[in-house]
Amino acid sequence: MSSFDTTTNAGQILASASGGRRRAGDRIFSNLTVIAGLTILLLLAGVAIFLGGQAWPAITASASELPGGESLVNYVWPLLFGTLLAAALAVLIAVPLATAVALFISHIAPRRLAQPLGYLIDLLAAIPSICYGLWGIAVLGPATVPVTQWLADHVSWIPFFGGPASVTGRTMFTVAMVLALMILPIVSAVAREVFSQTPKRLQEGARALGATRWEVIRMTVLPFGKSALISGSMLGLGRALGETMAVAIILSGSGIISFNLISTSNPSTIAANIALQFPESSGLDVNVLIASGLVLFAITLVVNMGARAIIARTNIQ
Amino acid sequence: MSGPATTPSAARSLIGGDGHMPKQATWIAVGAAAVAVTALLLLLGIFAWGFFAVGTMIVASGGIYFWSRTVEDRRHAKDRVVTVSITSAFLLAMIPLVSLIWTVVSKGINRFDVAFFTETARGVIGEGGGAAHAIWGTVIITGIATLLSVPIGLMAAIYLNEYGGDSWLRRALTFFVDVMTGIPSIVAGLFAYALFEIFFGPGIRLGVMGSVALMVLMIPIVIRSSEEILKIVPNHLREASYALGTPKWKTITKVVLPTALAGLVTGIMLAIARIIGETAPLLVTTGVTDSMNIDPFDGRMQNLAVYAFNEYKNPGVPPEPSLDRAWTAVLVLILIVMILNLGARFVYRRYGTEIR
Numbered sequence: 001m002s003s004f005d006t007t008t009n010a011g012q013i014l015a016s017a018s019g020g021r022r023r024a025g026d027r028i029f030s031n032l033t034v035i036a037g038l039t040i041l042l043l044l045a046g047v048a049i050f051l052g053g054q055a056w057p058a059i060t061a062s063a064s065e066l067p068g069g070e071s072l073v074n075y076v077w078p079l080l081f082g083t084l085l086a087a088a089l090a091v092l093i094a095v096p097l098a099t100a101v102a103l104f105i106s107h108i109a110p111r112r113l114a115q116p117l118g119y120l121i122d123l124l125a126a127i128p129s130i131c132y133g134l135w136g137i138a139v140l141g142p143a144t145v146p147v148t149q150w151l152a153d154h155v156s157w158i159p160f161f162g163g164p165a166s167v168t169g170r171t172m173f174t175v176a177m178v179l180a181l182m183i184l185p186i187v188s189a190v191a192r193e194v195f196s197q198t199p200k201r202l203q204e205g206a207r208a209l210g211a212t213r214w215e216v217i218r219m220t221v222l223p224f225g226k227s228a229l230i231s232g233s234m235l236g237l238g239r240a241l242g243e244t245m246a247v248a249i250i251l252s253g254s255g256i257i258s259f260n261l262i263s264t265s266n267p268s269t270i271a272a273n274i275a276l277q278f279p280e281s282s283g284l285d286v287n288v289l290i291a292s293g294l295v296l297f298a299i300t301l302v303v304n305m306g307a308r309a310i311i312a313r314t315n316i317q
Numbered sequence: 318m319s320g321p322a323t324t325p326s327a328a329r330s331l332i333g334g335d336g337h338m339p340k341q342a343t344w345i346a347v348g349a350a351a352v353a354v355t356a357l358l359l360l361l362g363i364f365a366w367g368f369f370a371v372g373t374m375i376v377a378s379g380g381i382y383f384w385s386r387t388v389e390d391r392r393h394a395k396d397r398v399v400t401v402s403i404t405s406a407f408l409l410a411m412i413p414l415v416s417l418i419w420t421v422v423s424k425g426i427n428r429f430d431v432a433f434f435t436e437t438a439r440g441v442i443g444e445g446g447g448a449a450h451a452i453w454g455t456v457i458i459t460g461i462a463t464l465l466s467v468p469i470g471l472m473a474a475i476y477l478n479e480y481g482g483d484s485w486l487r488r489a490l491t492f493f494v495d496v497m498t499g500i501p502s503i504v505a506g507l508f509a510y511a512l513f514e515i516f517f518g519p520g521i522r523l524g525v526m527g528s529v530a531l532m533v534l535m536i537p538i539v540i541r542s543s544e545e546i547l548k549i550v551p552n553h554l555r556e557a558s559y560a561l562g563t564p565k566w567k568t569i570t571k572v573v574l575p576t577a578l579a580g581l582v583t584g585i586m587l588a589i590a591r592i593i594g595e596t597a598p599l600l601v602t603t604g605v606t607d608s609m610n611i612d613p614f615d616g617r618m619q620n621l622a623v624y625a626f627n628e629y630k631n632p633g634v635p636p637e638p639s640l641d642r643a644w645t646a647v648l649v650l651i652l653i654v655m656i657l658n659l660g661a662r663f664v665y666r667r668y669g670t671e672i673r
Contacts (some may be wrong), residue, residue: 029566030480036472037490040536044493047504047533050511100406108403117407124414126654128594130622131647134629135417138424146365181413212396235499242501244597245626271503271597278601282520293507297500304499308492 047297055291058284065284076292078255082267083296085259086172086247087240090179094240095233098184102191107217118192125185133249136178141169141250148173148262162260170252172261178246183236190232194225227310234307238300247272270296338388343381343401350377370412374405418651425648428641433649438607438624438642442633448646450609451624457613458524458603458620459593462531467585470539477540478547479569497537505533506598513602522604524613527620530598535588542584546577579669583661590657594650596622621646 063071105117145167152163202220211219247253253268260266268276270292278289339345354372358364378398385394436447473490481487509530513521550573558568574581604617605627619627625646632639 025564026566029569030476033472033476033480034486036469037476037486039469040473040497040540041486041489041493043533043536044497046512047500047508050508050515051504054507054511054514097406097410100403101410104403104407108400109407120411120414123655123658126590126658127417128596128622128647128650128654130594130596130625131417131421131651134625134643134647135413135420139416139420140413143367147367181410184410212392214396214399215392217399238499242499242503244501244503245622248597249626249629271501274503274507275597275600279605286519290507290511293504297504300499300501300504301496304496307499308495 051290051294051297054287055294056287058287058291061284061287066288067285072288072291075255075288076270076295078257078267079270079273079292080295080299081257082172082253083241083269083271083299085267086175086179086269087237089172089176089261090183090240091233091237093176093180094184094187094236095229097180098187098232098236099191099229101184101188102195103217103221105188106192106195107213107221121185121188124181125189129182129243129245130249132178132182133246136174136246136250137170140177141171141174144169144171144174144177152262159259160261163263165262166264168264170250170266171263172251172266175247175250175266176261178250179240179243182243182246183239186239187229187232187236190235191225191229194228195221198224227313231307231310234303234310238303238307241300241303242271242296244271244275248275338385342384343377343397346381346384347373347377347401350374350380370409374401374409377401378405421644421648421651424641424644426645428638428645429648433642433645437609438628439609441607443635444638446638446642448619448621448624448642448649450606451619451621451646452649453609453611454524454603454618455593455620455622457611458527458599458618459531459589461525461528461613462535462592463585463589465528465532466535466539466588470536471543471581473536474540474543474547475569477544479565479573494537494540497533498541500533502530502534502595503597503601506530506601508533509598509602522602522617523615524603524610524618526602527599527618528613530602531592531595534595534598535592538588538591539585542587543577543581546580546584547573549580550576579664579667583665583669586657586661586664590654590661593657594622594654595620596626599623600626621650625650 058066058072061072066072066075101121105114105121109117145165148161148163148165148169148171151161152165155161156163198221202224203216206216206220247269248271251266251268251272252264253266253272256265256267258265258267274289274293278286281289351369351373354369354376355364358368358372378401381401382394382398385397432445433447434452435449436445437450438446438448439450473494477487477490481490506527509526510521512529513523513526517523554572554576555568558572559565563571599620600623603620603623605623606617606619610616610618625643628639628643628646
């Protein structure tokens with residue numbers, strides 16, 4: 001009995017002694033992690049607040065003080081148009097290509113090649129955007145000239161190819177292709193992930209019923225990966241909307257609104273406009289640029305939240 | 318397709334008279350299409366690699382379709398066309414990658430010399446000069462960004478994985494970290510500018526501003542990768558540690574983190590690789606300079622990507638030496654990114670055994 005008491009006492013003392021220490025150490029450490037988490041939320045809120053604060057003078061300024069002498073909406077709208085046009089075209093090009101790339105790696109390429117090929121595609125994502133920009137203007141732009149020339153000569157009745165074709169290739173056409181290339185790894189990574197998770201029993205069942213490989217893909221893999229493909233496309237769209245340097249280098253933009261993709265006069269994008277104008281701006285011009293950045297921030301936020309919401313919903317199912 | 322009696326059996330099996338296509342049918346179709354397209358383009362006098370690639374793909378798809386349609390059936394024909402199309406699409410996506418790397422290497426090699434790494438661009442108008450200031454700037458700006466991001470990101474990842482439970486903070490953090498990965502880099506730059514402008518007045522340009530901008534981009538990457546790694550640390554290690562009476566915080570710092578170390582280092586290296594080539598946020602925060610500056614709290618600083626952009630945008634007279642320097646800067650950047658990527662994989666392979 002007494003020995004039992006001693007152990008209990010010893011146990012209690014040990015527990016309370018180390019427990020007291022433990023609680024202090026644990027409290028400090030867990031509080032530190034909470035502070036880190038809160039810092040990140042504060043940081044994100046800070047982005048919105050500081051941008052809003054710096055954009056405010058531009059929002060409240062009278063039209064005559066602003067660049068171009070018109071209202072802020074008239075200044076931002078053509079840029080927003082260019083941003084949306086370039087990003088939409090990029091997604092239009094990238095998504096089918098990315099789907100094909102993902103399918104190739106997950107279902108068509110020999111097993112042994114699949115992983116190295118995956119690395120190769122990931123490599124595309126690792127290349128800095130400045131490289132894409134310089135490559136776009138040095139190689140891809142000139143390479144598009146014969147194509148756009150032909151388009152302008154033969155199908156200029158389509159508004160997108162109204163021409164006259166640019167002789168340098170510094171066009172929306174080139175930009176859309178470069179942006180497509182830049183978002184391709186993102187979209188295909190999401191697609192690949194889900195395609196390879198398609199239940200084996202579904203695929204083998206289809207095979208057993210005599211389906212060809214394409215029928216297996218069409219009837220099991222694509223339906224299974226549909227929502228992943230949509231959310232991947234939206235992530236790509238978000239990236240394309242905010243891409244700066246490739247557009248800033250390739251496009252010789254002006255404040256026009258035009259669907260003509262191949263001529264020398266192109267609408268610029270919000271991000272590219274900021275990168276090009278900001279270093280030489282001062283006073284209210286800076287606030288105007290920050291206001292346009294706020295618009296870009298808001299749009300990418302909505303697009304990304306949408307994409308994440310879709311991903312989250314599919315994970316539950 | 319062939320009369321059984323008139324065609325020799327070898328040829329018959331090649332074109333599939335027996336109801337089966339030869340194993341190499343796709344290659345035969347692609348080869349034949351390539352020859353036909355080349356001949357056609359040469360005949361028309363408009364041979365170009367773009368036309369050749371696209372033409373071959375279309376002709377090969379069409380050819381294999383009709384071939385398979387005659388020998389097999391419509392379903393198999395479709396299957397073959399799709400296989401050819403998907404493979405071509407993949408190759409099509411590879412062409413730019415090859416072209417890009419080839420361009421950067423062949424153009425960047427011109428100035429890939431000692432002077433590029435030892436001299437600055439101060440007072441350089443034509444030939445010569447280098448990017449020593451930009452290389453130092455890159456190291457300093459990225460280094461500070463890493464020092465800011467890793468502790469915050471790692472602690473937040475620990476919170477998410479070890480402490481979060483099902484609290485509102487965990488849910489909010491998970492969601493907003495995802496959202497944060499989508500912030501355009503230029504917006505991060507504007508944020509850093511807006512923040513520092515309050516304290517230092519308009520037109521401020523500092524190296525550390527660039528670090529703050531990069532931090533906004535880097536934190537979500539660090540959190541995501543760290544969280545993934547912490548998640549796969551086996552639970553029995555934690556339980557064994559608790560069973561010995563070890564406090565939770567000591568379990569995390571002495572058991573969980575060391576186990577995950579290789580994975581964490583890998584994630585951080587990849588995160589650095591992602592931000593080291595950023596241009597846009599630095600253009601609006603660190604500005605452009607030709608001189609060496611190693612004090613991040615005093616005046617403008619250059620990074621390699623901004624250096625490349627500036628050499629391209631405002632070339633000297635004649636422009637060629639500037640463009641050469643721009644390409645070399647891009648080459649150095651790509652090399653750094655590749656080394657970081659390969660190094661990260663190496664670390665994970667070599668030291669990441671405990672968690673795999």
